[in-house]
Amino acid sequence: MFDSGIGGLTVVRALRELVPEEDIVYLGDTARLPYGTKSAEVVGRFALEDAEFLLEQGVRLVVVACHSASSVALAELERHCPVPVVGVIEPGARAVVAATRSRRVAVIGTALTIAAGAYERAIRAAAEDVRVVAKATPLFVPLAEEGWLENEVAEAAARRYLEGLAGGGIDALLLGCTHFPLLSGVISRVVGKGVAVVDSSAETARAVAELLGEMGPGGRGFKGSRRTAGGASQGRCRFYLTDLAPGFRSVAERFLGSGLEDVARATVGG
């Protein structure tokens, strides 16, 4: 799995609960984050370099845990990778379509994800009759990283971004960024009980677990894995980051929901 930073750890967290026996290698491109403010061209190039790093580790499936990369580079990644590639757009889109009765949903994400319109396309592909309101909510990213999840700043930002959205018959809201599950409490409160909040990290983990089930046990595992093929032992998680900035650990552990043990610095894309 790769992401532009540590947001994808919310997908790792969900995936470990579903398939604890799987080995996971995670690449966070922290030296070049965030992808969400960059052009599609640059994000596409970075994503290919990230996937290449994972393929060199012998992974049997690539999860694109970055919404920006999933929204602009998934087709190119699929052409490039000899293993299945799962993005974070489609699982969330299918889940929010399943959650709505009013057939009106909202999607929130970073500026690039929203501008790229990938969610509108994916939701329309899943159900033509569903109307989508898409809104960029960029401040939710630093709020999650700062750990301001329930305070008055998070509350004020959520109100400003979401209060207008809750009207118009919307009954489901998709969190279109891996950082946003940390803020799901305040988001749910602001949009109210009548709106189902769909977590794209959890939905992506579910899609990955299903695909792994279809692929069957075993596979190559990554280099140096101690996992025996088909065994039910606890899978190993390795975390590679392209930069280890001061204070990264506490933020990463907040996203992962547990201690970050096997961490190394990696160089990606020269």
Next chain:
Amino acid sequence: MFDSGIGGLTVVRALRELVPEEDIVYLGDTARLPYGTKSAEVVGRFALEDAEFLLEQGVRLVVVACHSASSVALAELERHCPVPVVGVIEPGARAVVAATRSRRVAVIGTALTIAAGAYERAIRAAAEDVRVVAKATPLFVPLAEEGWLENEVAEAAARRYLEGLAGGGIDALLLGCTHFPLLSGVISRVVGKGVAVVDSSAETARAVAELLGEMGPGGRGFKGSRRTAGGASQGRCRFYLTDLAPGFRSVAERFLGSGLEDVARATVGG
């Protein structure tokens, strides 16, 4: 002048008012922003590449308008560049020392700037008796970019970051990030009238103008400049960005305080 992004445009804005006849070439490394979350090693490498780009344009002075780069890479840049190099740390440090009577000041900035401790060192070098409280206020960056300068989110964030600071006899606060001048209204209100707010962008522009005055008129100008040596004509501004993301223009113009005309995409550091 270079910066990790468009924050340095607040320095350009101040500099144009002081020396309108000077040509300015600005490089914003938007493809690799932010520097504030990256390690000193990575920031140092990026800064050298940025300076190299400017030197190729024939500049006669390099302004490091990025606090993160100024705090960790200034000495290396000075060794590397055959022209004078001005950072954003020292001018602000000297100004805040001049502004305090209680000899207790506060500095706010990004996580890396604060962790690097460059302001404490610069203030101590300027006046040994001044005590410094340094605090990272990372959310001010996306607030400035979002244009949330005076609303209830900016207000709540400023209160949470700054209310504790205002005690302890502090009578001067240094804005140690080029994004923060946009929030100076709400920051001034929260810290109260008894605390002088010192703007490092304006102070840096003043230091650059002084140095240019000492260097005398003329100089090489950058490639293709129409400026005549020693002439009093209006200087030309060229803006290079390493990535042109959707919506960058409106944000950049908010920082610059005027229209952004001569903009081109640049490639820096392979």
